[in-house]
Amino acid sequence: MKDFMTSFVEEASALLSHLEIDLLTLEKEPENKEVLNNIFRVMHTLKGTAGMCGFINIQDLAHEFEGIFDQIREGKLVINSEIIDFTLKGKDVILAILKNENSENFNNALIESLHEMSQVGSLHEMNETSDKPLKELTGLSVFAIFFSPDKAIFERGLDPDKTVAELKDSGKSNIILHENKQSWKVQKTQKICLTTWEIYLSSTALLNEIEENFLFYEPDEYRIYDISSGAEQVPPELLARLQKLYNKPDVKEHLRECLIPLNVEASKAITQLPENTDEKLPEGFPSNTSTEGEMTINVSSVKLDELMNLVSELVTQTAILEARATYLKDPGLNNAAENLEKLTKRFRTNALDLRLVPVGALLSRFKRQVRDLSKKLNKHVNFFIEGQDIEIDKTILKSVENPLVHIIRNSIDHGIEFPEERIQVGKKKDGLLKISAFNAGVIVIIQVQDDGRGIDLEKVREAAIKKGYIQQDQAIMDNDLINLILEPGFTTSDNISLVSGRGVGMDVVRKELNAVGGTIEIFTEKNLGTTITLKLPTTLTIIDTLMIEVNQSIVLIPMLDIEFCYKEKSKEILKRDNKYIQYKNKPIPFVSLREKFRYPANDANDIMVIILNKFDKSYAIIADRIIGEYQAVIKPLGDLFNSQPYFSGGSIMVDGKLALILDTSFLFTQITKN
Amino acid sequence: MEETSINKKISYINFKIGSENFAINVFKVLEILQLEELTHIPNSSDFVLGVLNFRGSIVPVIDMHKRFNTKTQADCNKMIIIVDADNSEKKVLMGLFVDEVTDVIEFDYKSIRTVPDLGIRYNPEFLEGFVENDNKFIMVLNTDRVLSISELSEVSMAAAI
Numbered sequence: 001m002k003d004f005m006t007s008f009v010e011e012a013s014a015l016l017s018h019l020e021i022d023l024l025t026l027e028k029e030p031e032n033k034e035v036l037n038n039i040f041r042v043m044h045t046l047k048g049t050a051g052m053c054g055f056i057n058i059q060d061l062a063h064e065f066e067g068i069f070d071q072i073r074e075g076k077l078v079i080n081s082e083i084i085d086f087t088l089k090g091k092d093v094i095l096a097i098l099k100n101e102n103s104e105n106f107n108n109a110l111i112e113s114l115h116e117m118s119q120v121g122s123l124h125e126m127n128e129t130s131d132k133p134l135k136e137l138t139g140l141s142v143f144a145i146f147f148s149p150d151k152a153i154f155e156r157g158l159d160p161d162k163t164v165a166e167l168k169d170s171g172k173s174n175i176i177l178h179e180n181k182q183s184w185k186v187q188k189t190q191k192i193c194l195t196t197w198e199i200y201l202s203s204t205a206l207l208n209e210i211e212e213n214f215l216f217y218e219p220d221e222y223r224i225y226d227i228s229s230g231a232e233q234v235p236p237e238l239l240a241r242l243q244k245l246y247n248k249p250d251v252k253e254h255l256r257e258c259l260i261p262l263n264v265e266a267s268k269a270i271t272q273l274p275e276n277t278d279e280k281l282p283e284g285f286p287s288n289t290s291t292e293g294e295m296t297i298n299v300s301s302v303k304l305d306e307l308m309n310l311v312s313e314l315v316t317q318t319a320i321l322e323a324r325a326t327y328l329k330d331p332g333l334n335n336a337a338e339n340l341e342k343l344t345k346r347f348r349t350n351a352l353d354l355r356l357v358p359v360g361a362l363l364s365r366f367k368r369q370v371r372d373l374s375k376k377l378n379k380h381v382n383f384f385i386e387g388q389d390i391e392i393d394k395t396i397l398k399s400v401e402n403p404l405v406h407i408i409r410n411s412i413d414h415g416i417e418f419p420e421e422r423i424q425v426g427k428k429k430d431g432l433l434k435i436s437a438f439n440a441g442v443i444v445i446i447q448v449q450d451d452g453r454g455i456d457l458e459k460v461r462e463a464a465i466k467k468g469y470i471q472q473d474q475a476i477m478d479n480d481l482i483n484l485i486l487e488p489g490f491t492t493s494d495n496i497s498l499v500s501g502r503g504v505g506m507d508v509v510r511k512e513l514n515a516v517g518g519t520i521e522i523f524t525e526k527n528l529g530t531t532i533t534l535k536l537p538t539t540l541t542i543i544d545t546l547m548i549e550v551n552q553s554i555v556l557i558p559m560l561d562i563e564f565c566y567k568e569k570s571k572e573i574l575k576r577d578n579k580y581i582q583y584k585n586k587p588i589p590f591v592s593l594r595e596k597f598r599y600p601a602n603d604a605n606d607i608m609v610i611i612l613n614k615f616d617k618s619y620a621i622i623a624d625r626i627i628g629e630y631q632a633v634i635k636p637l638g639d640l641f642n643s644q645p646y647f648s649g650g651s652i653m654v655d656g657k658l659a660l661i662l663d664t665s666f667l668f669t670q671i672t673k674n
Numbered sequence: 675m676e677e678t679s680i681n682k683k684i685s686y687i688n689f690k691i692g693s694e695n696f697a698i699n700v701f702k703v704l705e706i707l708q709l710e711e712l713t714h715i716p717n718s719s720d721f722v723l724g725v726l727n728f729r730g731s732i733v734p735v736i737d738m739h740k741r742f743n744t745k746t747q748a749d750c751n752k753m754i755i756i757v758d759a760d761n762s763e764k765k766v767l768m769g770l771f772v773d774e775v776t777d778v779i780e781f782d783y784k785s786i787r788t789v790p791d792l793g794i795r796y797n798p799e800f801l802e803g804f805v806e807n808d809n810k811f812i813m814v815l816n817t818d819r820v821l822s823i824s825e826l827s828e829v830s831m832a833a834a835i
Contacts, residue, residue: 313730553714597716637715637725639766639823640734644718650725650732658713658727 008053009098010298015042016091017365023084023091024367030079039087040069046094058094065090088368143210144225144238145199149217154191158216161188164197166213171203301394304354311344311351312633312652318344319654348633352542355395359437359446360388362397366408370433373412380419380430381412387437392444393539399516400446400534403509407448407532408433410506415452415530425527427451432529443560444536451529455522457481463490482522483616486510514665517558519615543634545651545661547627548608551599554659555623556632556651557610561664563618564611565626571607574622581620583611589671590620596646596667614668621667634661683780688812689755690773692744695812697779697805702757702817704728704767706775709752721826723771728756734826735769741820742796750774759821768821779812781805786814 019042026035043066050058065087071077145167149160167173177184180194187194203210207226214222225238318341325337363385374381416422416431423429432451437444457478464470464484484490488507506520513520518536537543537560545556546565564583573581573590580587590609594601608623632651637660641647648663686697687706705728712724712735723737735754739746746752750773759766786803800820801813 309730316727316730599716635730635732637732638734640722640768640826641715641718644715646717647715650713652727652730652732656727657711658725658732660713660715 005053008049012046012049012058012098013095015046016095018042019091020088020368021364023087024371026079027081027084027371033073036069036073040066040073043069055097057097061090061094141203141205141207142227143199143201143203143207144227144242145197145201145210146223147197147199147214147217147221148195149193149221151193153193153221156216160193160195160197163213163217164199167199167201167210170205170210170213171201173199173201175199299354307351307354308633309635311348312635314344315348315633316652316654316656320656352539353391355393355539356391357394357397358388359390359392359397359444360385362401362404363388363435363437366404366435369405369408370412373409374416374431377412378418379412379416381416381433382430384432384434385436386434390437390439390444391538392536396516396518396536396539399512400518400536403512403520403534404435404446404448406506406509408435411448411450411452411530415450415454417453439538440535444538446534446536447531448534449529449531454526454528454530455482455485455524456526457524460485482524485522486520517560543632543661545630545632546610547630547659548610548623549625549627550593550597550623551602554627554653554657555593556630556659556661557612557621558661558664559629561612561614562610563613566609568607568609568622569605571605574601574607581609583618583620586618588618588620590622591667591671592622594622594624612664612668614664617668617672619668619671621662630659632659632661683782685778685780686812686814687755687775688777688779688807689753689775690747690750691738691742692747692773694742694744695776695810696772696815697812698755698757698770698815698817700778702759704756704758707754707756707769709754709771719826726754726769728767728769731767733767733769735771736821736826737771739771739773741800744795747773757817757821759817759823766821766823779807781807789813 019039022035022038022042026032026039029035043062047059047062047066050056050062068077068083068087072079072083077083147160147164149158150156153160164175168175176198178196178198179187180196182190182194184195201210207224210224214224225235227238227242318337322337322341325333367383367385370381370383411433412431416433417425417427419429422431432449434449435446436449437446439445460481461470461476464481465472467490469484469487469490470476470481486506486509488505490505490507510520513534513536516536518534521533521535522530523533524530544559546559546562548555548557574592574595579590581590582588588611593599602624604624606625608626609620610623610626611618611620630651630653634649634651637647637650645666646663647660649661651659651661653659685700687700687703688695688697690696707726707728710726712726714724715722721736721740723735725732725734727733733756753772753775754769755772755775756767756769759768785805787805788803789798789801791798800816802816804811804813806812
């Protein structure tokens, strides 16, 4: 029973998150019948399963919503933002109930107001007769049916001819036969079906009665559209096709009488089907706009980590086997070892892939936030999301959620102006907010752009002077100035608004990003807007590194941070009092790793200088020698080493030995502090 | 219930730290390895000898001699016992650097006697007690206590920086 409950909660949560997306889509496209049906279906499913699991509250709530959306489907209620608001709230309440939060009172109040709404529903009836669905005017429905049975339909004991004949009997019809390569008659004798039927039928039958004719066919073998219940529900592709077929501008009007003569040319034109037999429906036919995602399963991260462990162990063992095979010079063994290595590499890539999720899963959740927030602040915001398919490690994606919430809040609250203000400065009334994600080499970039008023650098300067970050009259680059807002406790406004600026600022954003190895950059231009760029590693578990040696132990440095390396012939610099070297005509601080790790000084004359770049500043580290590049699978060092700050993790090398990964951020803060 | 099920004997791994005999419950032990080359972690706690790769995980190796305030013996077969230190739900693997693993012994849990506070040069809390076996005193390890992470990871920040 408990399992049943958990699976219900999980399932319901998933349904609800889909519901939210659907509601927001519906608000934008009120005529989208598909989405409307989805919402209705979700409510219906919720009602049923909630009742079964004893969530009576949810059952009641879903029941009310089901009623409302049924009325909308029937055209008795018109979608407005009030309904969307209510439903979104209802969704939150259901979620709260699922999470066992106390929401009893809210819930009852909501049910009551919902009830009222469905009562007054009838008052919302549409007043213009011309908009009344055709069905009501004529008592006839018109259907467009695309029927494309499987090639081997005869083997399933079905005869498409009979099905079509039954359809014909139920009303008046126009049927276009799209024969493919061979005529239907020939196909029939060969027991192959390559034909598609395009049927326009006017009938007193209801949609589900027509659907019954296709009871034995697979869902992808036929599509039925009720095109009589108001042309706005007809997919645009289909409408275009109808106009072409019937050669009348106002198809809707004529379809009622069903069925004016077809435009023979047009129907012929499409009869020339493309050669491709996979694609049975000719181009221009409405495609199935199902929004169902790929099938996914939830796996605990512990299991994934275990898998990663095993994979890296396999990589190590494969390398050992390969070395042995090379040593033995046995061609058969060599071959086998090589094949195993290839396979192992693929296996590793695959296993790493498992941790990646598309960023869209997170980004689309902000739609709701943007909508609610802009409404609350009386601002008009057009919100766009780009690059939803870009994949990133789930842990990293999770850690950018809060930073993004904060950044978006700032953009809407401080960045985007009120409509009147925007018009005054010659901008469009609706502000623009865009989140885009894209890949750049080994990193993923998430950018938040707005076309608001930008960050006021003068104000930042004032505040910086007040807080003592800079001196009065101190010359400072705009870039450095703007980075000051990432400092702890920095704020330009004295009064804290309700929406943003609750004491936690951009410094928290930076901290959270740094924790997963990400960085933040701000670019702003007065009156043109602000762009905030987050640079994130694609994965936490694998990084490209430079392998160096210090006192015979291997240290790995994330490649991302490395700017330049060179060999220094003399160790003179180590003896200097000031720990600075010249790089690009600028003095930069350096640190010797031997010194830092308390290893004895070495005898060799050559030392390697590695210039690192962190947060747009350079510093150098000194090592014994550079070994090469290495793609490291990062492993945690474990709780025991939490208090040592120099290494962020370790990695197992091909020979089974361990290497340590240098924490470049910590070293940076330490060097710059001194 | 039968008498025997209560008096059930448990197997213990018997090993040496310095000259003294110790025992650890066999259920805690995953593997016993020869002492191999370890990776040293700079600026880590004195108790930590280094880390090794055990079945794809990074496992710290604890110098038990430091923990029990003694020195390693010259002529012995140095070993690492990999144990699951099992702190609540989390699986925590650690290696114990010991002088020699001698054998597996069996005894009744009830025969473990408390250690007197006096006369030993280490924290008596590190032990569950001792047993007499074959005319030897064998100290039974309290792994939770002796492998406490908060204690082992203690490095003064001054030393780290």
